[in-house]
Amino acid sequence: xxxxxxxxxxxxxxxxxxxxxxxxxxxxxxxxxxxxxxxxxxxxxxxxxxxxxxxxxxxxxxxxxxxxxxxxxxxxxxxxxxxxxxxxxxxxxxxxxxxxxxxxxxxxxxxxxxxxxxxxxxxxxxxxxxxxxxxxxxxxxxxxxxxxxxxxxxxxxxxxxxxxxxxxxxxxxxxxxxxxxxxxxxxxxxxxxxxxxxxxxxxxxxxxxxxxxxxxxxxxxxxxxxxxxxxxxxxxxxxxxxxxxxxxxxxxxxxxxxxxxxxxxxxxxxxxxxxxxxxxxxxxxxxxxxxxxxxxxxxxxxxxxxxxxxxxxxxxxxxxxxxxxxxxxxxxxxxxxxxxxxxxxxxxxxxxxxxxxxxxxxxxxxxx
Amino acid sequence: xxxxxxxxxxxxxxxxxxxxxxxxxxxxxxxxxxxxxxxxxxxxxxxxxxxxxxxxxxxxxxxxxxxxxxxxxxxxxxxxxxxxxxxxxxxxxxxxxxxxxxxxxxxxxxxxxxxxxxxxxxxxxxxxxxxxxxxxxxxxxxxxxxxxxxxxxxxxxxxxxxxxxxxxxxxxxxxxxxxxxxxxxxxxxxxxxxxxxxxxxxxxxxxxxxxxxxxxxxxxxxxxxxxxxxxxxxxxxxxxxxxxxxxxxxxxxxxxxxxxxxxxxxxxxxxxxxxxxxxxxxxxxxxxxxxxxxxxxxxxxxxx
Numbered sequence: 001x002x003x004x005x006x007x008x009x010x011x012x013x014x015x016x017x018x019x020x021x022x023x024x025x026x027x028x029x030x031x032x033x034x035x036x037x038x039x040x041x042x043x044x045x046x047x048x049x050x051x052x053x054x055x056x057x058x059x060x061x062x063x064x065x066x067x068x069x070x071x072x073x074x075x076x077x078x079x080x081x082x083x084x085x086x087x088x089x090x091x092x093x094x095x096x097x098x099x100x101x102x103x104x105x106x107x108x109x110x111x112x113x114x115x116x117x118x119x120x121x122x123x124x125x126x127x128x129x130x131x132x133x134x135x136x137x138x139x140x141x142x143x144x145x146x147x148x149x150x151x152x153x154x155x156x157x158x159x160x161x162x163x164x165x166x167x168x169x170x171x172x173x174x175x176x177x178x179x180x181x182x183x184x185x186x187x188x189x190x191x192x193x194x195x196x197x198x199x200x201x202x203x204x205x206x207x208x209x210x211x212x213x214x215x216x217x218x219x220x221x222x223x224x225x226x227x228x229x230x231x232x233x234x235x236x237x238x239x240x241x242x243x244x245x246x247x248x249x250x251x252x253x254x255x256x257x258x259x260x261x262x263x264x265x266x267x268x269x270x271x272x273x274x275x276x277x278x279x280x281x282x283x284x285x286x287x288x289x290x291x292x293x294x295x296x297x298x299x300x301x302x303x304x305x306x307x308x309x310x311x312x313x314x315x316x317x318x319x320x321x322x323x324x325x326x327x328x329x330x331x332x333x334x335x336x337x338x339x340x341x342x343x344x345x346x347x348x349x350x351x352x353x354x355x356x357x358x359x360x361x362x363x364x365x366x367x368x
Numbered sequence: 369x370x371x372x373x374x375x376x377x378x379x380x381x382x383x384x385x386x387x388x389x390x391x392x393x394x395x396x397x398x399x400x401x402x403x404x405x406x407x408x409x410x411x412x413x414x415x416x417x418x419x420x421x422x423x424x425x426x427x428x429x430x431x432x433x434x435x436x437x438x439x440x441x442x443x444x445x446x447x448x449x450x451x452x453x454x455x456x457x458x459x460x461x462x463x464x465x466x467x468x469x470x471x472x473x474x475x476x477x478x479x480x481x482x483x484x485x486x487x488x489x490x491x492x493x494x495x496x497x498x499x500x501x502x503x504x505x506x507x508x509x510x511x512x513x514x515x516x517x518x519x520x521x522x523x524x525x526x527x528x529x530x531x532x533x534x535x536x537x538x539x540x541x542x543x544x545x546x547x548x549x550x551x552x553x554x555x556x557x558x559x560x561x562x563x564x565x566x567x568x569x570x571x572x573x574x575x576x577x578x579x580x581x582x583x584x585x586x587x588x589x590x591x592x593x594x595x596x597x598x599x600x601x602x603x604x605x606x607x608x609x610x611x612x613x614x615x616x617x618x619x620x621x622x623x624x625x626x627x628x629x630x631x632x633x634x635x636x637x638x639x640x641x642x643x644x645x646x647x648x649x650x651x652x653x654x655x656x657x658x659x660x661x662x663x664x665x666x667x668x669x670x671x672x
Contacts (some may be wrong), residue, residue, distance in 0.1 A: 065636030072639070074419040095417040175517075180622075182637070221539055222622045235517060351415060351638070358637040359451070366625040368454045 030055045031289040034070075034078040036276065037062050038248065039134065041305035048296050054289050062225055064088045071097050071281060079284040080293060082133055085275040087183060087348035089130055090123035098279045100128045105291040108298035113317040116275060119345060130277035131294060132315025134306070136243035137271045137335070137343065138184045141227075141250075143237040144261040146174050150237075157265040162240050163192040165214045172218040175236030180222040182361040185212065185240065187272050187346055197270065198346050202356045209360040222365050228252070234260045242274065243332060247311035264332040270342040275315070404652065411645035412438045415638075422641050442646035452630060452647065456654065459627040462616070463609035466548040467556075467602045473549065474556035474601065479590075481557075482564035493561065496554050504551065508618050511547050512538065515619075539621040547615040552608070556601040563597025564590075596665060603662040607655055627651055 033045075037060040045056050061067050064084050070076045071092065083089040092098065103109060109131075116132045124130045140161050147154050151170050160167050168176055178185060187197035189208035199205070220236060221227070230236045231249035233256075239246070246264040253260040280290045297303055303314045304322030313333050320328055327333055335343070349357070362368070413422040427435045446452045481492045499507060514520045517534040525531045537543060567590065575585040613628030620626075627647065634644035 063636070065639075068639065069636055072419055072421045072641075091417060095419065095421075097419065219622070233518070351417075351640070355638050355640070358633055359449070362451060362625070362629075362633060365622040366454075367623055368451055368625055 029053070029289075030057065031080070031286050031293055032057045032059070032078045033080045033293070034059050034061060034067065034076070035080075035082045036060060038310060039082065039276075039306075041309040044297065044302060044305060047302070048293060051296065052289075052292055054292065056293075068092065075283060076281060077285060078281055079286045079290040081279055081281060082276050083279060085120060085123060085130070085277050086346050087354075089277050089279060090348040092279075093124055093129050097281060098129045099282045099284065099287065101131065101280070101294075102287075102291050106131075106295050106298065108295050111298055111300050111316050111318040113315050116315050119273070120275060120277070122345070123348070124277075130279050131298070133276045133278050134244065134310070134312045134314055135273060135275045136312055136333075137266055137273055138179075138188070138241070139243055139246070139267055139271050139332075140265045141231055141239040141241055141246040142263055142265065143174070143231070143234060144263050145259075146234075146237040147171070150174065156263070157268050159188050159192045159267045159269050161238060161265075161267075163189055163211055163215060165218070168215050168218045168238070171238045172220075174238075175220050175230070176218055176238045177221045177223060177227040177230060177236045178219055178240040179224045179227070179242065180365075181224055182357045183346065184242075184272065184274075185361070186357060187344070188240070188267065188269075191267075191269050197272065197344050200347070200349055200353050202353065205353070205357055205360055209364055212361075212364040216364060231262050232256065232260060234258070244310060244312045247333065251311065266332065266335060266339055268342070270344050272346060273343045277315075404649075407645045408649050410641050411442055411643075411649050412440065413642045414439050414441075415640045415642055420641070421639055439642070442643050443650070445643065446646060446650060451625070452650075455625050455627050455630040456650070458625055459610050459612075460654075462544065462548060462612070462626065463606045465545055466552055466609045467606045469545065469549045470553050470556040470605050471598065471602060474553055474560055475594075475598075477553075478557045478560035478564055478597075482561050482567070483569075489565075493558075496557050499554070505614065508547055508551070508615055511543070511550065511619060515543050515546070538619065541620075541624070543619040544616050544624060547619040548609060548612060551615060552605040555604040555608075559600040559604060560594065560597040563594050563600075567593050596668075599665045600662065603658055607658055607662075610655060611651060 031054050033056060035058070039060075040058075045058055048054070049056055059078075067081055067083055068088060070078075071081065083092060112132060116135060117127050120130060120132060121127055140156065142154075142156055142161070147156060151167070154170075155161060155167065162168055162176070162178065186205060186208045189211040190199055190204060191197045192211055193207060195204050195207065221230075224241075225245075227236065227239050227241055228245050228249045229252070231239055231246070232252035234253075243264055243266075246262065250262040250264065253262050278294060280287060280294075284290055297306075298316060300316055300318040301322050303316045304319040306312075307314045307319060307323045308327055311327050311330070311333060320334070331339070409425060410422055413425055415421060416423045423437070425436060425438065427437070429435050477496075481489055481496075484492065512519070515538040516522070517536075517538070519538070521537065522531075522534040526534070537546075571589050571593075572585050575589055576582075580588070611628060612626070613632070616624045616626045616628060631644055631647050634640050634647060
C-alpha cells in the first residue's frame with residue numbers, strides 16, 4: 001500500500017515538475033531582489049507586480065561587503081542586486097559574479113544617462129553587465145545654525161572642514177562624524193595634501209593616514225549609518241558622508257520640526273562620485289523575470305518616483321523631467337556642469353593595497 | 369508489544385546507551401565539528417577573486433596528479449601584526465571584566481531570590497528572564513538612547529542642575545561594559561540561583577548555633593557551596609563575551625578593537641576568508657581551555 005502510494009506520488013511529482021518547467025520557460029512567476037535599505041519608492045514593487053503578475057521577494061542590506069560576501073559564497077538565490085560600481089561591481093565582474101545584460105529584452109535602455117554610462121565603461125567594458133541605478137557624491141554635511149554660531153566664516157564647501165585640524169577642532173564639542181569606509185575616506189585625505197586621490201601607492205596611503213591621525217582627536221565617531229539620525233537630531237554638527245544619506249537626514253530634520261537645519265556641500269577641491277548599479281548574478285534563478293523588472297524600472301516615470309522619494313539623482317537621464325522641482329533644482333543632487341568637472345573616480349585596487357588601506361584605517365580608528 | 373516491554377525491562381548493557389548518546393552526538397557533529405573542519409580547511413588556503421573567494425586546497429594537475437596545497441602562513445601572519453594580539457587581549461579583558469561585574473551584581477540578586485519566600489521566587493526569576501522576550505538588538509539600541517549626550521541620563525542630570533555639560537558616557541569602554549554586563553547578567557544569575565536554591569539552610573543555622581557571625585558563616589559555608597554555580601555562571605558569561613561583536617560595535621567608540629571587529633575587517637573589508645578563518649580557529653583554540661574547565665567542574669559537581 002505504502003509502496004503503491006509512493007509510486008503514485010512520484011509520478012505526480014514528475015508530471016508537476018514537467019508542467020512547472022514548461023510554465024517557467026513561458027513566464028517566470030517570481031523574482032528575488034536584494035537592494036540597499038531605503039533605496040526604492042514604496043510603490044515601485046507593487047506596481048511591477050500588478051503589471052506583470054510576477055511575485056517579488058525584496059530583501060535589503062546596508063553594506064556592499066554584506067552583498068559581496070553573499071555572492072562570493074555562490075548560490076545566493078537573488079536575481080537582481082545593487083552593488084556600488086567602484087571598487088565592488090568592478091572587481092565582481094572580473095571574478096565572474098554576473099551575467100551579461102540581455103539587451104534585446106531591455107527596450108528602455110536608451111533612457112539611461114550617457115555620461116554615467118561612459119564613466120562606467122571604464123570598469124564595465126561596453127556597459128555589458130551593469131545598469132546605473134542611483135548616483136551621488138561623497139561630501140560634507142553640516143548643521144547650518146550651529147556652524148554659523150561657532151565659526152561664521154567656516155569654509156563649509158572645503159575639505160578643510162574635516163581634514164584641517166585647526167578648523168575641525170572648533171567643532172569637536174558639537175560633534176564630528178566620518179563614514180567608516182576606507183574607500184571613501186582615503187581619497188579626500190590624499191586630495192587634501194595635493195596627492196592623486198586615486199593613488200594606489202602604499203606610501204601615499206600612509207601619508208593620507210597621517211592626515212586622518214591629525215584630525216582623529218576631534219572625530220567623535222566613525223560610522224556609516226547612525227550618522228543620519230545623529231545629524232537629524234542635532235547630536236553632531238559636521239559629517240563626512242554620502243549625499244543620499246545626508247539628504248535623508250536633512251528631510252528627517254525638516255519633518256521633525258525641531259529647528260535642525262542640515263545642508264550638504266560638495267567639496268570645491270573635488271569630490272568622489274559613487275554609482276550604485278543593477279546587476280544580475282550568473283546563477284540567478286529567474287533571469288527572465290529580472291530582465292522584465294529592469295526594463296520596467298528603466299521607464300523614466302517609474303524611476304523618477306524613487307528619485308523623488310529618496311532625493312537622489314537616478315541613472316536615467318530622461319527621468320529628470322518627472323522629478324519634482326525641489327529635487328531637480330538642488331545643486332547638491334544635480335551638480336552644475338562646472339562642479340561636474342571636478343568630480344573624480346576611483347579605480348579598483350589589488351588585494352595588497354586593499355589590505356594596506358584597511359590596516360591603516362584600523363590604525364587610525366583604534367590607534368593600534 | 370510484550371517484546372517491547374521486555375526490551376525496556378532488561379536492557380543489554382550498552383545497547384540503549386548508544387541511542388541516547390547518538391542524539392547529542394549527531395547535533396555536536398553537525399553544528400560544531402563539521403563547521404569547524406570547514407573553517408579550519410579554509411584557514412589553510414589563500415584568498416582569490418572567485419566564487420568561493422579562496423584557492424581550493426585540493427586540485428588536479430594537468431598530468432592527472434592530485435595536488436594538495438596547505439598554507440600554514442596565515443597562522444604565522446597573525447603573530448606578525450600586533451593588531452591581532454591586541455584584539456585578542458582586549459576581547460579577553462572585556463570578557464573578564466564582564467564576568468567579574470556580573471558576578472558581583474548577580475550573586476546578591478541570586479542569593480536574594482533563593483532565600484525569599486517560595487511563592488515569590490517564580491515571579492522574581494521571571495523578571496530576570498523577561499528581557500529575553502525583547503530582541504537583543506533593540507535592547508542594545510535602547511542603551512544608546514539612555515547614554516547618549518541628549519539621552520535619558522544626561523537630560524535628567526542636567527535638569528537637576530547637577531551637571532551643565534553632558535557626561536561622555538557613550539561610545540567608549542565604559543558604555544561597552546555597561547552593555548555587556550546588562551546583556552550577560554541573566555546568564556550569571558540563573559546558574560547561581562539554581563546552586564544557592566539547593567543549598568541546605570540548616571547548615572547556616574548550625575553555624576549560627578556554634579557562634580559564627582553571619583559573615584563568617586557566609587565565607588565558610590555559603591560561598592564554598594555555591595562555587596560550582598560561580599564557575600558555571602562565570603564561564604557562561606565569559607565564553608560568549610569573548611566573541612561578542614554587536615555590543616562593542618554599537619556602544620563602543622572608534623578605538624574599540626575586538627576580535628569581532630578584526631573578523632569583520634578580514635572577512636568583509638579585505639575579503640580574505642582564509643585569514644578570517646585563521647582568526648576564528650585561533651579564537652576557538654583560545655576558548656577550548658575555559659570550555660574544558662567548565663566540563664571538568666560540571667562532571668565533578670555531578671559526582672559529588
